[in-house]
Each structure stands twice: as C-alpha cells, then as structure tokens.
Amino acid sequence: MPDPLFVFFAALTLGAAGLLVLSRNAVTSAMGMILALVGIAAEFFLLDAYFLGVLQVLVYAGAVMVLFLFIIMLLNTDKPETKYPWIKAAGGLAVFLFLSAGVVALILHSGALDKVAGPTPPELSNNPAEFATAAKAFGRLLYTKYMLPLQMAGLLLLLALVGVVNLSKDAKPNA
Amino acid sequence: MEHTTLAHHLLLAGLLFTAGLAGVIIRRNLLVVYMCLELMLAAATLALVAFSRFNNTMDGAILVFFVITVAAAEVAVGLALIVALYRRTGTVSSDQLNTLCD
Incomplete structure (x- = not known):
C-alpha cells in the first residue's frame, strides 16, 4: 500500500490531467494543467527532490503557464470545439490502454524492476555523488560533470529568445 | 509500514503520459494540444526523478533540470509559432489547418 500522501497527490494530478484533456474551454484546460503540474511538484517533494519541486512550481506552473494563459486569452479561442471524434478516440484509447x-x-511479471531498484528508496546520505536534496548538489554537478550541457542550455535559451523575436516580427497578416 | 515503491511512481507517470497522449490525439485546439504535450514531458520527468531517487544517483535529477530548461525554451518558440500561425490563418484549430491536405 502506498503512502496516503502519494495517493492523494496522484489522484489530484490525474484528476487535473483529466480536466486538461476533457474540458472544452481552453482556460479551464490551462487551470487543470497548472493543478497537474503542482501535483507533480508535490510528488517530487515526496521523492525528496525538493529543489526540482520548487523549480517545477516556479518555472512550469508559474512562468510557462502564465505564458500559456496569456496566449490563450490573447487569441481568444473560446469557441468550444464542435467536432469531437469521441467514438474513434475512445476506441483508440481503449486499444492503447489494453496494450500498455x-x-x-510484462514488466511487473519479469521482475526487472526489482533488479533496478529496491522496494524502498535508499537512505539519504551526505555523499555528493549520491542522491542529495540540497540545491548545492545540483550546483556542484552542473559546474563539473555537466558543464558542457549547462552551457548548451544557456545557448539554447538565447537562441529561443532570438527565434521568438524573429518569429513575432516576421508574421504579417496574409503575407 | 506502508511505503511507495518504484512501480507506483512509474504507474502514475505512465497514466499521466497516457492522459497527455490522449489529449494530443483527441483535442483540436492547438494550444490545448501543446499543453498536453507538456504534460507528457512532465510525466517523463516524474519517472526520471523516481528512478534517480531509487537508484541513489543524481544524474536523473540533473536530466530533469535540463528537461525543464529545454521545455521553457520550447514553449516560448512554440507559442510564438502558434501566434504567427493565428495571424496568418485566423485559427488555431487543427481541423481547419489543412492546407497541406488539399
């Protein structure tokens, strides 16, 4: 039996994801997405990944979703979707769920998960090479082992910035 | 003593991924489709953090850090594309964006 907190936040996240997928109003969908991301952040906290949980709330549920809401309201696409291929969608989903x-x-039966990890998370240690909760552990790794990816991520953000400016400048109506 | 195993976390991540995939398939509003894509990404990060925690290594958590960074950049570019598309065609419904079909 899993931890009751895990069950609570899992139910919250799945319910919010259902709201995101099924709501016909784009703003309601965005609210569901925010709730789902906060639920995932809570699961991060339960996994002792405090820094990532905070990052998730700040970047995803904060900045990214504000951007989404801004664009949704800017484009004002509140017309509810009319043609819903419900039957096809339900059929496809049923097949997909059956296969998954x-x-x-198969995975549970093969016992591969038991080889990957034990039934409980290992004890937290202060060894920086192992899983640590402090942001310090992230900083240490980011500036040593993951120096090149960090620089690439910075370059990527710069490129995205330039690309967005270029895209929004070039779009002329009926060009 | 009750405890949450790796399988529980992977099951939750899988269900979230499925919900996102279903949204990508059945929704017609491009913005909602894009949000569902983000949900799939977030589900994958949940699986990564779970593996990272249970294997007692930091690498998965660092990967999640980079996923969040890339997702932020991707959302900015994607939304700019959708706005540009809306300015040209006046719609964000994937039903009506069928120029390549005809």
Missing part, C-alpha cells in the same frame, strides 16, 4: 496494461504486466 500488457506492457506493465
């Missing part, structure tokens, strides 16, 4: 249930059953 098979994959999950």
Whole structure:
C-alpha cells in the first residue's frame, strides 16, 4: 500500500490531467494543467527532490503557464470545439490502454524492476555523488560533470529568445 | 509500514503520459494540444526523478533540470509559432489547418 500522501497527490494530478484533456474551454484546460503540474511538484517533494519541486512550481506552473494563459486569452479561442471524434478516440484509447496494461504486466511479471531498484528508496546520505536534496548538489554537478550541457542550455535559451523575436516580427497578416 | 515503491511512481507517470497522449490525439485546439504535450514531458520527468531517487544517483535529477530548461525554451518558440500561425490563418484549430491536405 502506498503512502496516503502519494495517493492523494496522484489522484489530484490525474484528476487535473483529466480536466486538461476533457474540458472544452481552453482556460479551464490551462487551470487543470497548472493543478497537474503542482501535483507533480508535490510528488517530487515526496521523492525528496525538493529543489526540482520548487523549480517545477516556479518555472512550469508559474512562468510557462502564465505564458500559456496569456496566449490563450490573447487569441481568444473560446469557441468550444464542435467536432469531437469521441467514438474513434475512445476506441483508440481503449486499444492503447489494453496494450500498455500488457506492457506493465510484462514488466511487473519479469521482475526487472526489482533488479533496478529496491522496494524502498535508499537512505539519504551526505555523499555528493549520491542522491542529495540540497540545491548545492545540483550546483556542484552542473559546474563539473555537466558543464558542457549547462552551457548548451544557456545557448539554447538565447537562441529561443532570438527565434521568438524573429518569429513575432516576421508574421504579417496574409503575407 | 506502508511505503511507495518504484512501480507506483512509474504507474502514475505512465497514466499521466497516457492522459497527455490522449489529449494530443483527441483535442483540436492547438494550444490545448501543446499543453498536453507538456504534460507528457512532465510525466517523463516524474519517472526520471523516481528512478534517480531509487537508484541513489543524481544524474536523473540533473536530466530533469535540463528537461525543464529545454521545455521553457520550447514553449516560448512554440507559442510564438502558434501566434504567427493565428495571424496568418485566423485559427488555431487543427481541423481547419489543412492546407497541406488539399
């Protein structure tokens, strides 16, 4: 039996994801997305990944979703979607769920998960090479082992900035 | 003593990923489709953090850090594309964006 907190936040996240997928109003979908991301952040906290949880709330549920809401309201696409291929969608989803249930059953049956990890998370240690909760551990790794990816991420953000400016400048109506 | 195993976390991540995939398939509003894509990404990060925690290594957590960075950049570019598309065509519904079909 999992931790009750885990169950609570898992239910919250899945419910919010359902709201995101099923709501016909784009703003309601965005609210569901925010709730789902906060739920995932809570799961990060339960996994002792405090820094990532905070980052998730700040960047994802904060900045990214504000951007989404801004664009949704800017474009004002509140017309509810009319043509919903419900039957096809439900059929496809049923097939997909059936197949994924098979994959999950196979994985659980093969016992591969037990080889990957024990039944409980290992004890937290102060060894920086192992899983640590402090942001310090992230900083140490980011500036040593992951120096090149960090620089690439910075370059990527700069490129995205330039690209966005270029895209929004060039778009002329009926060009 | 009750405890949450790796399988529980992976199951939750898988269900979230499925919900996102279903949204990508059945929704017609490009903005909502894009949000569902983000949900799939977030589900994958949940699996990464779970593996990272249970294997007692920091690498998965660092990867999640980079995923969040890339996702932020990707959202900015994607939304700029959607706005540019809306300015040209006046719609964000994937039903009506069928120029390449006809």
